[in-house]
Amino acid sequence: MTFAIKIEGLGKRYLLKHQKSRGYQSLREVLAQKTQKITAASKALLSGKTSQMGEGNEEFWALRDVDLQVEQGERLAIVGRNGAGKSTLLKLLSRVTEPTCGRAILRGRIASLLEVGTGFHPELTGRENIFLNGAILGMGSHEIERKFDEIVAFADVEKFLDTPVKRYSSGMYTRLAFSVAAHLETDILIIDEVLAVGDAAFQRKCLGKMEDVSRQGRTLIFVSHNMAAVETLCNRAVLLSGGKIVEEGETRKIVESYSRTWRQETSLDDRHDRSGTGQVRIKSISIQNESGQQVSRVVSTQEIGFIVNVKADRDVIGKKIDLILIVCDSRDNRMIPLYTEWSQDDLFVSGELQSFNCRIPAGLPLVPGSYWITAAVLIGGVNADKLERAIEFEVGPSEKFAKDVVLNQAFGQIAIEHSWR
Template sequence: MSEDIAIGVENLGKKYIIGHQKPERYTTLRDAIANKLKSLGHQPLRQRLNNDAPGREDFWALKDVSFEIRQGQRVGIIGRNGAGKSTLLKILSRITEPTTGRVSIKGRVASLLEVGTGFHPELTGRENIYLNGAILGMSKVEIKRKFDEIVAFAEIDKFLDTPVKRYSSGMYVRLAFAVAAHLEPEILIVDEVLAVGDYQFQKKCLGKMEDVAKSGRTVLFVSHNMQAVSQLTERCVILAGGRTHFDGPTDKAIMTYLVAQKESFDQPAYYQAPPNKSGNHVTWARVHTSEPQGLHCWGNPIIFEFALNITEPQEGVCFSFQVVNAHQQAVTYQWLFDSEKPFGHQAGKVILRCIIPKFRIYMGTYKLITWLSGRGRIITESLSDICFFEVTMQSIVRNEFDWHPDACLYIEDANWEIYHP
């Protein structure tokens, strides 16, 4: 391993042996319980045991994974549930042994893998801080020096002398994170810790991890939060089915990952009305994002396009839509009155196009709600949860941003166009 390599991984593989129960045909819980009871009553014990004996199968949670991480590099590991991310971190933290391959690590590792590891439940917060420091190879004096900082960061002063088994999962992870980040490890390995804490704490953790990274230490970070990954890392490894699918710059990795996700199971960036719709209504709607598969890169032009079928022409028509985030909050809205640009005055199809030259909206998943109203503002049709799309913030200086993800956006320069095809 060359001088400046902190972590080297070569042909790493991890095999688990998993058991399969025989599939059960029962459709309801009641049936399942009833059948179980019935079978217990009538079958001899030997037969019951045979029926329940699971089949066994080799399962590779990681296969042929190789990479090197330079000292001071900040690397994200991303991938779908079950991709092998935690398995990889557990091997690197020496919690579990690899089945094949080799790992070489240079430097003191602190890892925060999941709530429940690293701490002794019977010991108090105070005792666990000392225990963890000692495991990390720090002297008592060194730990003492960091102690107040850790307690202040974790905000658990009142519970310092309570056994950690009495902590809430949020408190637990606060302390665990504070210990791992403050005890000056040379390599910090963190798995999804941000998912547990509240928003304020998540922000604090990210800030702390940035400090750790800036001070030249190596950071390995697993998260499903692409915003956090893009903020914190410069390089990402995408794992898929236990294998390396991509290894390169974070911007490109996130884009690759999100596009693949969209292709496989996400909802579409368009809407198509059912054929039996009557009255004035939207026949289809589409979001033209800057990238394929409903993926939009922050700051690029976006077009929201709606085809209306007008069966009852009238004056006073209005069409509006909101962009809604994953927390069901509307982050921006647009509308068009027929008095501004005439539409809906003649029967047939009309296409409305709302063009936003620079669509700057926080990273995340969004969808639309639409309203079509007629004379007297009577709502003719309202659609919700249509046209899903995803925004990424690629290659902008993210460290300077301290936005709240739900911040509303008022777009002044939207242009509406109307076509009568």
């Protein structure tokens, strides 16, 4: 298969300046310091020596030694934590900035949607911005006119077509920007987080359009923190960390690897932001899938279990113990409580070290996204230990319910399988 993008040894270096605080300085002191620096640099140049970076300067490689090949018609996801180098890579591919080293070979015309409303002028109307944005993407006026009706219909902005886009909502901006980039006949489409804005109907249209783009033999590069969208859209993924590619392969495998990178890394023993008598302390919490494997990512509505390991004082051995796990969303809204008192399970402390298993046969009926666990242990109804945000985990989409749909959390966060007639 012919490649669409070939990256060889690509790197981007920035120079960070750290100015040390010297307190108040007079004009004479500033001039003297500048003169010393110029003199030192001149001597180094005359002697043939390389001038060193100034005091407080630091080299930062946002991207380094990246090698990657993307085949024509492939849908590739680029995932990684904030600061991993995703945006830098997209800017280099889009020719927004030049690389420090290496090269990227792109075959065909490229359209980039790196930001909501990229290339739009706020004072121009939607109609005018379609032509402006199309021209920026390298399209001729005849080509834009031929696609104009499709662009407007897809964006659903007919009523506001002759209104300045500065009056558009962020959702309208996104719809129009995506529609222009997706409908004009580019060979490579680069998209950064466009599904973060927009209603469910628009997201579904985006998914369908991206499928069409792929079937037409066009190449898609997609960057998102929404792992549900990544899994739905892309057939291959790349995991970036520290500006380097650490893993690439099948999308579901890479999403699982990415989830492990942001799993709670510090031991709960080291946490000092806890409350309670301390008679029992939570040592660790882990998650198991239906096969008994420890995971940091679960599938919605699929059987899972939480394993809670505790350490107890000798004087509470034999006493009744209650455990509470509360599943919270990324905004700390409490979603699902798991409480021994509610399930009427009588548990007792049997030793200094003990494990408790909470099984959920039906799984967590949650919309895909990131969630936290707040945990507490009670002895005799009194709080012995409580930890906010004890662990973080990811919920992925169900394999049979809402397939190929990116569920929007704006409509709610509980996903219950249902049917209509």
